[in-house]
Amino acid sequence: MRQNNISDQLCHRATKHSYLSVQLDLSYVDAATKASEFKVYPKFYRRVKLNLNNKTHSLIWLTSAVTLEKVYKNVPYTLRVNPSAGAMYPNEVYVQIRGIPTIVDGIYHVEVENNCLTLIYELIDDGLESYIIPSKSISGFIFLVSSVYYRSSWKYKNRSIRYCLLDSRHYLGAIAASAYLRERDIQLIFNFDKLALNTVLGFENKEFITACVISGEAQAKKVRQMRLKVTFVCSTDYFEANQFIEDSYQATACQTSRQQQLKQPQFDFETKNFYQTVWNRRSIRRFRKEAILQEQYLYVLQKLDQPIPTANFEEIEVYSVVHRVEGRYVTRVI
DSSP states (O other), X not given: OOOOOOXXXXXXXXXXXXXXXXXXXXXXXXXXGOOOOOOOOOTTSOEEEOOTTSHHHHHHHTTTOEEEEEEETTEEEEEEXXXXXXXXXXXXXXXXXXXXXXXXXXXXXXXXXXTEEEEEEEOSSBOTHHHHSTTXXXXXEEEEEEEOTHHHHHHHGGGHHHHHHHHHHHHHHHHHHHHHHTTXXXXXXXXXXXXXXHHHTTOTTSOEEEEEEEEEEEESOOOBOOSSOOOOOOSSSSOOOOHHHHHHHHHHHTOOOEEOOOOOOOOOOOHHHHHHHHHTOOSOOOOOOSOEEHHHHHHHHHHHSSOOSBSEEOOOOOOOOXXXXXXXXXXXXX
């Protein structure tokens, strides 16, 4: 990517919604021109079919699975376990697997459309660790979340930079939920060399890394950088560049966060019910048009008061707008 003078503050100001901005944006979107929402590598790549009854497979599968298919005006739609703004799904997930029996050590693409892992890079003494957590080797999983911005900019134009980052965080939530079901700790990492990874993973300007999740045992062992560049495969059936989004990503990708002590959240969800909650979580919901109970509302607020498992600290303010709660009315801002 070329150097630019766009700052994160400018990205925010330029993409804010207002009454005026909505009125001025009179563009028309033809649904028939929507970019493909599934990335598929060529058929000759080696694949591992994901089996929900296998613990390792289900850990990966529940981060991205298609959980509902519906038809609207004769057009089929697939909805996934991770919510997405406008159901555009501008994200992909890659996972490095090392030291897991029956699976070749390598970097895999989670191929959502076909419910499988596609081996895109076989490891020897190299891997993702050298870009993310130097001087360590991870026995287990390293998840990378990427953004395929044109799936969103096709409709939302410059404002898509917000949705790409928002949906990346939805993916982090899906990975965290899946890990909880498999009783695995995770660590979210944001401070790492995203630009170098974009290059070595062969993304060109059509896809970019936004976040990383580690779930595994760290050993004090140096892992060298990837010896080869991954072959480029486009994530959409066609592509139109947006320089504002590319420059905005570069401005935010190089930011660093303050450091804090890593702490794991302590949830106590009942596994069977939580699994159903995860399975029913998606973009398009049917609202019941009824109030929630006060105790339900307070329960949700209580569960928000947990540490985020990362050493890269960013202060987060959560605002809660209450329209109606049965019982005593509650107004609270966290």
